[in-house]
Amino acid sequence: MADSKPSPAAFAGDRATQAARATVKAVWWGAAGLAARAITRPTRERPADFAPKSDPIPDGLVRRAWMEAFEKEARDVARGLYPPMDDGPARPVEAVRKAIDFLNDAREVEARRRRGGGVEARDAASADAYPTYYRQNFHFQTGGWFTEDSARRYETQVEALFAGTAGAMRRRALALLAEAWRNRDHRGLAILDLACGAGHFLKDLAAAFPRARLSGVDLSPAYLEEARRNAPASTLVQANAERLPFADASQDAVTCVYLFHELPPRVRPVVAAEIARVLKPGGVLALADSIQPVDEPGLGRLLEAFPAYFHEPFYASYCETDLAALFAAAGLYLVGQDTAFLTKAMLFEKAE
DSSP states (O other), X not given: OOOOOXXXXXXXXXXXXXXXXXXXXXXXXXXXXXXXXXXXXXXXXXXXXXXXXXXXXXXXXHHHHHHHHHHHHHHHHHTTSXXXXXXXXXXXXXXXXXXXXXXXXXXXXXXXXXXXXSSGGGGGSOTTTSXXXXXXXXXXXXXXXXXXXXXXXXXXXXXXXXXXXXXXXXXXXXXXXXXXXXTSOOTTOEEEEEXXXXXXXXXXXXHHOXXXXXXXXXXXXXXXXXXXXXXXXXXXXXXXXXXXXXXXXXXEEEEEESOGGGSOTTTHHHHHHHXXXXXXXXXXXXXXXEOOXXXXXXXXXXXXXXXXXXXXXXXXXXXXXXXXXHHHTTTEEEEEEEEETTEEEEEEEEOO
């Protein structure tokens, strides 16, 4: 029996609304990002380890790729793959407060970048409880993954960094999953969001699959607490992705957003194997992560700059990783793929 859900026509009228929301979002967070760069002047001096090898970015390519993220979002809402998502900016007073907080913290983030402070979070986290690779100030962010302020601020940071496209980009994975499950009854299906962070993608999953059973796993207590506010209907568990506390073949789908570029090369196959273990035969992994140079060579210089300016110690190796081969080795096979701006989504299926 198919799950009762609106027809594509029911969402067609929402395309204009979605486009209007995207415009507001792009203007607001784009302005916040420009203000942060004006305040901190991050390009005043080039990082010592940044020696670009790629050709200059062709004129207009960044803008075209940026706009495509919004266009694909509007298209999939109109197709009925998922409902319109309202992920910002928030209410005016709250939006201003978050922007001010973000801009104030941007100065500290830039000061940390200039002094090479990428591992200051190690002083705030137990070496026994967290792997060394996790105890870092990824993106030079204040507090690493370990403070309430970091968890509260994260969504604002990524939306400002990517000029309002963060939600639209990660929902490429949602679109692939929704397409794969279009004719399925969603009642009782188990979805695990791995490295769920502050719960914003869990919130998207809840809107798209209201009858599914949602779980989220993250290693940060602070981020899980924020996720409880954003996705209150989900079951949240603190755990390491290398050792998931779920039974074999217990999940119909696993989603994973922006995790693998922050894992060391030796850890990636371990996590891939854990995902395969908890998936049911025929289950799917919907992955969203950074594009790689092979996906858009014209943006190669931008990808080279990212780890230098934003402290991503494992990003360069990620860019060279054959993700299809990585997951195939764990028994997960690529069945779909899409890209939007600086993100690509991939859908993998576990053999029956």
